[in-house]
Amino acid sequence: MYQIYPRSFADSDGDGIGDLPGIIARLDHLVELGVDAVWLSPFYPSPQADAGYDVADYRDVDPIFGRLADADQLLAAARSRGLRVLVDLVPNHTSSAHPWFGAALAAGPDGQERARYVFRDGRGPDGAEPPNDWQSVFGGPAWTRVTEPDGRPGQWYLHLFDTGQPDLNWDRPEVRAEFVDILRYWLDRGVDGFRVDVAHGLVKQADLADWRPQDEPVSGPGTEGPRPPMWDQDGVHEIYRDWRRVLDSYPGERILVAEAWVQPAERLAAYVRPDEMHQAFNFEYLEASWSAPAQYAVITRSLAASAAVGAPTTWVLSNHDVLRHATRLALPVGTPRPRGIGVDDPQPDPVLGLRRARAATLLMLSLPGSAYLYQGEELGLPEHTTLPDESRQDPTWARSGHAERGRDGCRVPIPWEADAPSYGFGPGDASWLPQPTLWAEYALDRQRGVPGSTYEVYRTGLRLRRELRLGTGSVYWLESPDGVLYFRNGALRVLTNFGADPVELPAGAELVHASGPLDPDGRVPTDVTVWLRPGDEPGEA
Numbered sequence: 001m002y003q004i005y006p007r008s009f010a011d012s013d014g015d016g017i018g019d020l021p022g023i024i025a026r027l028d029h030l031v032e033l034g035v036d037a038v039w040l041s042p043f044y045p046s047p048q049a050d051a052g053y054d055v056a057d058y059r060d061v062d063p064i065f066g067r068l069a070d071a072d073q074l075l076a077a078a079r080s081r082g083l084r085v086l087v088d089l090v091p092n093h094t095s096s097a098h099p100w101f102g103a104a105l106a107a108g109p110d111g112q113e114r115a116r117y118v119f120r121d122g123r124g125p126d127g128a129e130p131p132n133d134w135q136s137v138f139g140g141p142a143w144t145r146v147t148e149p150d151g152r153p154g155q156w157y158l159h160l161f162d163t164g165q166p167d168l169n170w171d172r173p174e175v176r177a178e179f180v181d182i183l184r185y186w187l188d189r190g191v192d193g194f195r196v197d198v199a200h201g202l203v204k205q206a207d208l209a210d211w212r213p214q215d216e217p218v219s220g221p222g223t224e225g226p227r228p229p230m231w232d233q234d235g236v237h238e239i240y241r242d243w244r245r246v247l248d249s250y251p252g253e254r255i256l257v258a259e260a261w262v263q264p265a266e267r268l269a270a271y272v273r274p275d276e277m278h279q280a281f282n283f284e285y286l287e288a289s290w291s292a293p294a295q296y297a298v299i300t301r302s303l304a305a306s307a308a309v310g311a312p313t314t315w316v317l318s319n320h321d322v323l324r325h326a327t328r329l330a331l332p333v334g335t336p337r338p339r340g341i342g343v344d345d346p347q348p349d350p351v352l353g354l355r356r357a358r359a360a361t362l363l364m365l366s367l368p369g370s371a372y373l374y375q376g377e378e379l380g381l382p383e384h385t386t387l388p389d390e391s392r393q394d395p396t397w398a399r400s401g402h403a404e405r406g407r408d409g410c411r412v413p414i415p416w417e418a419d420a421p422s423y424g425f426g427p428g429d430a431s432w433l434p435q436p437t438l439w440a441e442y443a444l445d446r447q448r449g450v451p452g453s454t455y456e457v458y459r460t461g462l463r464l465r466r467e468l469r470l471g472t473g474s475v476y477w478l479e480s481p482d483g484v485l486y487f488r489n490g491a492l493r494v495l496t497n498f499g500a501d502p503v504e505l506p507a508g509a510e511l512v513h514a515s516g517p518l519d520p521d522g523r524v525p526t527d528v529t530v531w532l533r534p535g536d537e538p539g540e541a
Helices: 020-025 027-033 068-080 099-107 112-116 173-189 236-248 265-272 292-308 350-365 395-399 454-467
Strands: 002-004 037-040 084-089 143-147 153-158 193-196 255-258 314-316 370-374 484-489 492-497 510-514 528-533
Touching: 020 027, 020 068, 027 454, 068 084, 068 173, 084 173, 099 112, 173 236, 236 255, 236 265, 265 292, 292 484, 350 454, 350 492, 350 528, 454 510
Parallel strands: 002 037, 002 370, 037 084, 084 193, 193 255, 314 370
Antiparallel strands: 143 153, 484 492, 492 528, 510 528
16 A cells, blocks of 8 residues: 655645645556556645644545546546555545534534534633643644634633644544545545544543543553553444445455554454454654664564464555655654654664665665655655745644744655756646755656665565565464564475674575665675575474
């Protein structure tokens, strides 16, 4: 699966914002790369308070991205190339510009329209304090007070994200019915499924109890302790069982993929039981440390948890919400994932980061299950860590009081042609976020056909993954030195060296593919993954 972030993929009209016609013009790149399916981040009408994740109309296309006819053309063009298409569904909240929210504000505290959202009276004698102590994922309180139709300060509404993203009340039958209708609308237009945003957040604990500590706003502490009252409530599963019945009523294969920041793996597996979602992003894997013990632990735990419910495991290293892994993996091992890096922060080593990113990708592509790629990672793109602060558009930057840089650094428009305006992103120089000058060295036309380039490492890896059917295989661990992962998947042997010293290839092994060159003595250097055909095998663990 290949994630396209539409505003940063390809711009057809020169306004500096990527669009659906631009995506259509670049679909052959995805065929050449060797992916099977595309997931599109939101392209719906939106005020863009959170880059389209604040949806004002779930059944149309925002004019900045094109027209509804362009969406239909994109689906047809992808289908003609053998590509499946998933669209983003945002059910936890709407935009504050959605007609429902306008009706809720106009109706006043007693109106039924207000019940579609999470409105509550404030605390204190005059209701001037928020209903509870919940914090927004983007920083600051998760509640905003409204002015009632008569002009007086009134109730508060919940927004776990930006103030322009009021949370829906999924206890209301009309909310559930509306989203079933939205599913059918896009299924009828031919989409192959949905990536479900904030899939773990739809249902809130009924009493909206205070929550302390608020150490990690988008994931729970696991199965042993209490779960946050705003995340991973058991009531979400009834919703997804209803949705699964809708998708199963359509011909062909239609899938649901959960964006659920839920740990541990056993808790996440509940989302992919046979009558619910088909897949769920494995963020525990994304956040695992770059060490052999940490990688071994998360891989074995993930595979076991998914197998227990008969679902495939997913593997993902980058997306539009996290530091690109070509930068993240350059940080000292064990460093908590930062929420953005800015020009006056310590700058990670790009050479080390890319070396580890290529090794991590080849390790990921060798694992059974589904692999998710984020646009531009096939070019080795790092985070834009020197993005000028005045250019930042992520609401996290403002709402955190400029304490967190946010996600803009991983969303910078990608480079296609080294010597073209905006590096081929569009026909002119315009780019909604400034591109760094070093983008030229990562451009596709500088890498296509160049042996050992990151692009060719990805393309060969994806071809071999398909030919060797690695996605439907199994992992069998093999004996290896400390600091090394070594396993078998079908006819392939996979070795990743996390240690400080080079390691010998197994006796008689034939090199099939590698994330980087071997050393002059034919050994596997540190931070390199190799794919091998077997020689004399050690015993399986």
